[in-house]
Amino acid sequence: MGKEINLNSGIEIGIYTFGELLCDPYTGQLISAKQRLNEIIEAAKLADDAGLDVFGIGEHHRLDFAVSSPHIILAAIAQNTSQIKLISATTVLSTVDPVRLFEDFATLDIVSNGRSEIVAGRGAFLESFPLFGYNLDDYDRLFSENIELLLKLNENERITWKGHFRSELKGVDIAPRPIQQRIPIWIGVGGSQESAERTGRLGEGLMLAVLGGDPIQFKPLVEAYRYAGLKAGHNSKKLKVAIGAHGYISKTSQKAKEEFYAYYTNYFKSFMKNGGQLKISQTDFEQMAGPNNSLFVGSPQEIIEKILRQHELFGHQRFLAQIDIGGLPFKKVAKNIELLATKVAPVVRRETKKGC
Structure with missing residues (x-):
């Protein structure tokens, strides 16, 4: 088994990035991919030094993103972090x-001394299909076959396997083996109940993106996941849930909203609506960041309250915030890491500690 989440210490708190390259909406400056990658590595080091639990990097294959090979950047991070x-x-x-x-990721596990994990998903963008010679008509079949094989690889040093989309494996060694007995694997899910149920049947962790609206709308997905997992015979302790969200923290609620509005709308316009020109008004943004919605923008206390409200809904074991979006300058990213680690995480861990 991989390293278990320690529920006695409360839920894990971390951050993730997609490494997108967007102009700063105030200055118009666009940093290079090299600077973006350097800043990602530095952000991970700051998060590690500050005591956050998890750092994640997404994969894209476009010129407006800096990361196409997460494991390579994570290996660089492994050499600059310890926990x-x-x-x-x-x-x-x-x-x-x-x-x-x-x-x-087995190699990453070795160089990081047992700290690697995989979140497997189908992705929000489709550029990798033609890039690597896959047919979009096989979208679901490819994922189903590949997750089946990945789980078998995680369990066995030598494998015999036959599928449809790759060459047959006949008693081949799978090397190297990770330090962990089993690399933790999560399956990324957006809003599909079918995907949530499949994740439960497989008995792997559910990584749920809760990016907008009232989070209560996602509760049926978590319930479907756990029900399917228990029905398939998996131990409830194995059925872990992680929540991913957009976030920004500042000293006060109003300051956070004023500082983040332009960056969030920049990101939203560029990616959330597939490049559309939808404009989010200040009023819309205020509502999206309200106490009953899923955008984590506000003072440390407001972020704490939102995480705890979602914990009441989902009973999740991990919360990850994407805090570097929309061309946000690194100085502000670093400040958010500090606030999340020192003002938010200790309270959330205490309040969600097992037995509280």
Whole structure:
């Protein structure tokens, strides 16, 4: 088994990034991919030094993103950190060879001394399908076959396997083996109940993106996941839930909203609506950041209250915030890491500690 989440210490708190490259909406400055990657590595080091639990990096294959190979950046981070868990967020499993993926993260596990994890998903963008020679008509079949193979690779040093989309494996060694007996694997899910149920049947962790609206709308997905997992015979302790969200923290609620509005709308316009020109008004933004919605923007106390409200809904074991979006300058990212680690995480861990 991989390293278990210690429920006696409360839920894990961490951050993740997609490494997008966007102009700062105030200055118009666009940093280079090199600077963006350097800042990602530095952010991970700050998060580790501050005591956060998890750092994740997503995968994209576009010029407006700096990261196409998360495991390489995570390996660089491993050499600059000592405790923080290192995860993909997410790996586009439909268009990657599961053998290569497992070996990459097993190697990361070794160089990080047992800190690697995989979040496998189908991705919000589709550019990897033509790039790597896959047919979009096989979208679901590719994911189903690849997750099946990945889980087998995680359990066995030698494997015999036959599928449809890759060459047959006949008693081959899968090397290297990770330090952990089993690399923790999570499956990334958006709003699909079918995906949540499949994740439960597989008995893997559920990584749920809760990016907008009242979080209560996602509760049926978590319930479906746990029900399917228990029905399939999995121990309830194995059925872990992680929540991912957009966030920004400042000294006061109003200051946070004033500082983040332009960056969030910049990100939203560029990616959330597939490049559309939808404009979010200040009033809309205030509502999206309200106490009953899923955008984590506010004072440390407001962020604490939102995480705890979601914990009442989902009973999740991990919360991850994406805090570097929309061209946000690194100085503000660093300040958010500090506030999340020193003002938010200790309270959330205490309040969610098992037995409280």
